Every structure is written in C-alpha cells, then in structure tokens.
Amino acid sequence: MVERYGDAIEWDLHHYWQLDITDFYNGRYTPRKLWVFIESLPRNSRYWAARSQDVELYRESVRRGMKSRKSPPPEAYEFSPELEYLGVVAEQLNVISTQIYNRGAKKGRQKRSKPLRLPTPRTAADMVSRQDRREAFAHIESVVRFVPEEEYREIARSSQTEGWTTTQ
Numbered sequence: 318m319v320e321r322y323g324d325a326i327e328w329d330l331h332h333y334w335q336l337d338i339t340d341f342y343n344g345r346y347t348p349r350k351l352w353v354f355i356e357s358l359p360r361n362s363r364y365w366a367a368r369s370q371d372v373e374l375y376r377e378s379v380r381r382g383m384k385s386r387k388s389p390p391p392e393a394y395e396f397s398p399e400l401e402y403l404g405v406v407a408e409q410l411n412v413i414s415t416q417i418y419n420r421g422a423k424k425g426r427q428k429r430s431k432p433l434r435l436p437t438p439r440t441a442a443d444m445v446s447r448q449d450r451r452e453a454f455a456h457i458e459s460v461v462r463f464v465p466e467e468e469y470r471e472i473a474r475s476s477q478t479e480g481w482t483t484t485q
Contacts, residue, residue: 318355321371325363326355333358359395390436404435 319326319338327338334354341351358364368374391400415432 319351322364322367325367329358329362329364330354333362360391391438393438393440396438401437404437408432408435 323338330336330338336346336354340346341348355364412432415430418430
C-alpha cells in the first residue's frame with residue numbers, strides 16, 4: 318500500500334497529523350499504527366482520492382469477482398452539523414426539482430422520477446434494522462424451500478380468492 322500510494326500517504330500524514338512517514342520505518346511508531354492512521358484518513362484525503370482513481374485496483378477487484386459498489390455513507394465523525402444542514406437543503410431542492418419535472422412529464426410517455434436521498438452516516442439503529450430484514454428474508458426463504466411447489470401454488474390460489482394478490 319505504501320509502495321503504491323506512498324506520496325499521497327506521506328502528504329496526508331503530514332497534513333492531518335503532522336507526522337513524518339519515516340517515523341514508521343525507523344521504529345518510532347508501529348506498522349499497525351500506520352494502518353490505523355491510513356484507515357482513519359477522511360475521504361477527501363489524497364490517499365482515498367488516489368485509491369478511487371486506481372484503474373489497476375479496480376480491474377483486480379473485478380477479476381476477483383468483487384462487486385463494484387457505491388461509495389459508502391459518510392462516517393459519523395465526518396458528518397458535521399454544517400454537512401447535515403447542507404444535506405437537508407440539497408434534498409429539499411431535489412424534491413422541488415423532481416416535482417417540477419414530474420409535473421411536466423406526460424403520463425405513459427416519460428418515466429416519472431423520484432427524489433434522490435443523500436447518504437447519511439449509518440447508525441446502530443440502521444444496522445440492526447438491516448440485520449432484522451436479512452434475518453426475516455432468510456426465514457421466509459427457508460420456509461418457502463420446504464413447502465412443495467403444488468402446495469405453494471394452492472396456497473397462492475386460495476389467497477387470491479380471499480382478496481390477496483400474489484405473483485405466480
């Protein structure tokens with residue numbers, strides 16, 4: 318990592334913590350501490366910018382079958398009150414522009430859009446909610462696997478006659 322992004326890491330260490338990268342090689346600090354500092358760099362640091370623009374790293378992750386994903390939400394320590402207020406303003410502007418767009422969209426001809434939500438820090442409540450949804454889905458999946466297909470179709474037919482809607 319240091320071989321690949323050394324200049325960016327050196328600049329970031331000095332800029333954010335007034336540390337010299339040579340302190341990690343001469344034994345003043347441990348390699349683990351270097352790792353902690355690097356992982357703690359803000360997303361607008363030169364290191365993270367270099368990683369995000371590393372074509373070879375991207376190709377290698379695709380080759381290994383790693384999914385390309387969106388940027389993660391900001392960490393709680395990166396989310397200042399100013400950013401929160403700016404996010405609220407941006408979301409409200411987005412809602413207004415979406416409403417204006419949708420008002421002009423003709424039914425059936427143009428796809429109506431939904432306002433985009435800006436990322437906010439994940440909280441413990443978000444993580445528990447996501448875990449609960451995963452567990453519920455896994456439970457439903459396990460139950461459905463044990464119901465024979467004919468019985469499942471019969472249940473689906475009877476639920477349609479009772480006013481429920483299902484897909485077949």
